[in-house]
Amino acid sequence: MLTRPCWVEIDTRALEDNVRFLAGLAAPHADLLAVVKADAYGHSLALCAPPAVRAGARWLGVTSVEEGIAARAACPEARVLVLGGAFPGQGGDVIRHRLTTVVWETAQIDELEAAANAAGAHAVPVHLEIDTGMSRQGADAEGLARVLPRFGAGSPLHLEAVMTHLFAADEADGRQTQSQLDRTDEALSQIEAAGRHAEWLNVGNSAALLAGQSGTIAALAARYKMKALMRPGLALYGLAPQYDPAFGPEVPPTLAEARRRLRPVLSWKCRVVALRSVPANAVVGYNGTFVATEPMRLALIPAGYADGLDRKLSNRFSLLVRGQRAPLVGRISMDQAVLDVTEIPAIQTGDEVVILGTQGTETISAFDHAQAAGTIPWEIFTRIGQRVPRIAI
Numbered sequence: 001m002l003t004r005p006c007w008v009e010i011d012t013r014a015l016e017d018n019v020r021f022l023a024g025l026a027a028p029h030a031d032l033l034a035v036v037k038a039d040a041y042g043h044s045l046a047l048c049a050p051p052a053v054r055a056g057a058r059w060l061g062v063t064s065v066e067e068g069i070a071a072r073a074a075c076p077e078a079r080v081l082v083l084g085g086a087f088p089g090q091g092g093d094v095i096r097h098r099l100t101t102v103v104w105e106t107a108q109i110d111e112l113e114a115a116a117n118a119a120g121a122h123a124v125p126v127h128l129e130i131d132t133g134m135s136r137q138g139a140d141a142e143g144l145a146r147v148l149p150r151f152g153a154g155s156p157l158h159l160e161a162v163m164t165h166l167f168a169a170d171e172a173d174g175r176q177t178q179s180q181l182d183r184t185d186e187a188l189s190q191i192e193a194a195g196r197h198a199e200w201l202n203v204g205n206s207a208a209l210l211a212g213q214s215g216t217i218a219a220l221a222a223r224y225k226m227k228a229l230m231r232p233g234l235a236l237y238g239l240a241p242q243y244d245p246a247f248g249p250e251v252p253p254t255l256a257e258a259r260r261r262l263r264p265v266l267s268w269k270c271r272v273v274a275l276r277s278v279p280a281n282a283v284v285g286y287n288g289t290f291v292a293t294e295p296m297r298l299a300l301i302p303a304g305y306a307d308g309l310d311r312k313l314s315n316r317f318s319l320l321v322r323g324q325r326a327p328l329v330g331r332i333s334m335d336q337a338v339l340d341v342t343e344i345p346a347i348q349t350g351d352e353v354v355i356l357g358t359q360g361t362e363t364i365s366a367f368d369h370a371q372a373a374g375t376i377p378w379e380i381f382t383r384i385g386q387r388v389p390r391i392a393i
C-alpha cells in the first residue's frame with residue numbers, strides 16, 4: 001500500500017551486526033537477551049525480533065504479556081521474557097504462549113500457579129526480580145522471604161533465574177552498581193540458604209555491557225553456580241548510551257570499541273510535498289512565531305508532532321535535504337512542518353528529507369533529537385508514531 005510519504009527504514013543487517021558484536025562482548029561470560037519491548041524501541045518487533053534471533057540472541061525481552069504474544073508469533077523458538085510481569089487474568093496466556101515472566105510478589109505467583117495447574121503444566125519458568133536499590137519493581141529481603149517457600153517441590157513453577165536491574169551503570173564512579181551487586185550477592189545467599197537454586201543470574205543493560213561489566217556479573221553468578229545473562233536494549237539499535245563525562249577520555253576499552261562498531265538501525269525520512277516562495281514579513285505556521293526576514297523559499301513536509309516530531313524543535317532544529325541542513329521554521333503542526341530551503345535552490349517536490357539518519361556527509365542522530373527536545377534517545381525512538389510505516393531495508 002502506498003502511504004503518505006513519511007516512513008522509517010530499518011536496517012536489519014546493521015541490527016544483526018550489532019547483536020553479533022554485543023554477543024561477542026558478553027562472551028564468554030554471559031549470554032544475551034535482546035530487549036525488544038515497546039515494539040523494539042519503536043523499530044518494529046516484527047521486523048527486528050527475527051534478525052536478532054538469527055544473529056544469535058536466544059532470548060527476547062518484552063514489557064507485557066501482549067508484547068510477549070507478538071514476540072512468540074514472530075519467533076516461535078525464542079525464549080520470551082516478560083519484564084513487567086503478568087497482570088491478573090493473564091496467566092493462561094503466559095502458559096499458552098510459552099512465555100516466561102518476571103515475578104516478585106506472591107499475587108503474581110498465585111496467578112501463574114493457578115494457570116499452570118489448570119493447564120496441567122509443570123516446570124513453568126519464572127525469573128525472580130530483586131529490588132537492589134531502584135525502588136521500582138522487585139522483592140526486598142522480606143518479600144524474598146515470603147516468595148521463596150513458594151518454589152518448593154510441589155510447585156508447578158520453576159525458579160529459572162534471579163534478576164535485578166542496574167540503574168546507574170553509565171556512571172563512572174560505579175558506586176551505585178557496586179552497591180547493587182552487593183545487594184544481589186546478599187539476595188543470592190538468602191536464596192541459597194533457603195535451599196533454592198536458579199541457573200541464571202539475569203543482570204545488566206546496555207550501559208553495563210558496554211562498560212565491560214560482564215566479567216564482574218559472571219563472577220558473582222559463578223559463586224552460586226549460576227550463569228550470567230545480560231539484557232541490552234538501546235545498543236542493539238546501534239546507540240551507545242551517553243556515559244557520565246567523568247569516564248573522561250579513558251573510557252573502558254569495551255565502550256571505545258562499541259562506539260566504533262555499533263551502527264544505527266533506524267532512519268526516519270519523508271519527502272518534500274510542496275514548495276512556495278514568500279515575501280519578506282510573511283509569517284509561518286500557528287501564531288506566526290516565525291517571520292520571514294527576506295524573500296524566502298519554504299518546503300512543506302508531511303511530518304508533525306503526531307508522527308513523533310517534537311513540537312519543541314519548532315524554530316530550533318534542522319533537517320537534511322540534498323545533503324544540506326534546512327531549518328524548521330514556524331511551529332511544528334500535528335501532521336506537517338515547514339522547512340526554510342532558501343539556501344537550497346535546486347530543491348524539488350519529491351526530494352527526500354532525512355529527519356533522523358544520514359544524508360551525504362551529514363547525520364542527525366537520536367541524541368541530537370533528544371538534546372533539542374530535552375529527553376533521551378529511548379523516548380525519541382519509542383514515540384515515532386504508529387502511523388509511520390516501518391520498512392525493512
Ligand SMILES: *Cc1c(COP(=O)(O)O)cnc(C)c1O
Pocket residue numbers: 035037083165204205206207231232233234235
Ligand atoms: C529496558 C530494559 C533494559 C534495556 O535497557 P537499555 O538501557 O536500553 O539497554 C534492560 N532491563 C530492563 C528490566 C529494562 O526494562
